Amino acid sequence: MTEAGHGAESPIHEFRIEPLTDLDLLRDLLRRRWGETLMMFGRSWKLGEYEGYVARDEKGAIVGLVTTALQRSTQLALTIDSFVEHKGIGRLLLDFVIEQGRNQGARSLRVLTTNDNTPALRYFQKRGFRIVAFYPGAIAIYRPVFMTLPEIGVDGIPVRDAIELEIDL
Numbered sequence: 163m164t165e166a167g168h169g170a171e172s173p174i175h176e177f178r179i180e181p182l183t184d185l186d187l188l189r190d191l192l193r194r195r196w197g198e199t200l201m202m203f204g205r206s207w208k209l210g211e212y213e214g215y216v217a218r219d220e221k222g223a224i225v226g227l228v229t230t231a232l233q234r235s236t237q238l239a240l241t242i243d244s245f246v247e248h249k250g251i252g253r254l255l256l257d258f259v260i261e262q263g264r265n266q267g268a269r270s271l272r273v274l275t276t277n278d279n280t281p282a283l284r285y286f287q288k289r290g291f292r293i294v295a296f297y298p299g300a301i302a303i304y305r306p307v308f309m310t311l312p313e314i315g316v317d318g319i320p321v322r323d324a325i326e327l328e329i330d331l
Contacts, residue, residue, distance in 0.1 A: 177225060177251060179258045182214040191216070191227045192241070200229065200240050201307045202274045202324075207231065212240055215258065217251050226251040230259050237263030237271045237331065256289070264331045271331055276301060277323040278315030286327045295326035 182188050189209055192200070200207040207229075217226035229240040239259045244251035263271050273291065275282040287293075301322050305311050315321040 176220050177217045177249075177254055179215050179217050179228075179254065182216045182227070185209055188214040188227075188229075191224070191243075192229070194245075195243055195310075196241055201304050202240060203233070203238055203272065203326075206307070207240060212238075215255070217244075217254055219246075225249070226255050228255040228259055230262065232263070232266055232268060235267070235269045236328075237266065237268035239271060239273045242273070252285075260329070260331060268331055270328050272326055272328045274324055274326050276311075276315060276321050277325060278317070278319035278321045280316055280319070283325065283327075286329075289329065291327040291329045293325055294328040297324040297326070298322070300324035 182191075191214075192209075200212070212229050212231040214227060214229050216224045217228075219225050225246045226242075226244045228242050231238045231240060237259060239256070242252055242255050242259070244255070260271055272294070273286060275286075299322060301311060301324065304324070312321055
């Protein structure tokens with residue numbers, strides 16, 4: 163599942179993206195929000211089954227993380243996390259995944275979010291994504307894996323369903 167920023171974002175030129183090959187660091191970064199196993203796009207993803215990339219600021223500090231996988235001709239953004247709000251990091255990471263997918267010959271990019279995450283739904287649709295799948299009740303399946311998934315989410319909306327969005331590359 164992904165997270166997208168909202169509001170005005172500043173220029174992104176002061177950040178760089180690089181592969182994250184240190185699996186211990188990747189595990190630690192994912193634990194901040196997702197736990198050790200990612201469960202999305204119809205399966206569980208274990209460390210090493212996907213690629214991780216970090217965004218770093220001009221001092222080298224990690225300010226964002228994206229995890230991706232190529233599934234047939236579809237690039238998947240498993241997670242997109244900005245650790246610093248409203249700096250364009252989420253946009254930079256998403257643009258990176260789009261370009262990576264194109265370079266790998268993917269025909270589309272898919273993201274997944276929850277029904278309550280109206281900021282992400284709005285953000286992705288403004289970027290040209292369209293809703294391609296709706297999974298009613300999916301969060302009941304995810305919740306035992308993602309113990310931190312709240313019952314109530316953004317704007318007091320119950321967190322129940324997963325929504326998949328896609329953009330052509």
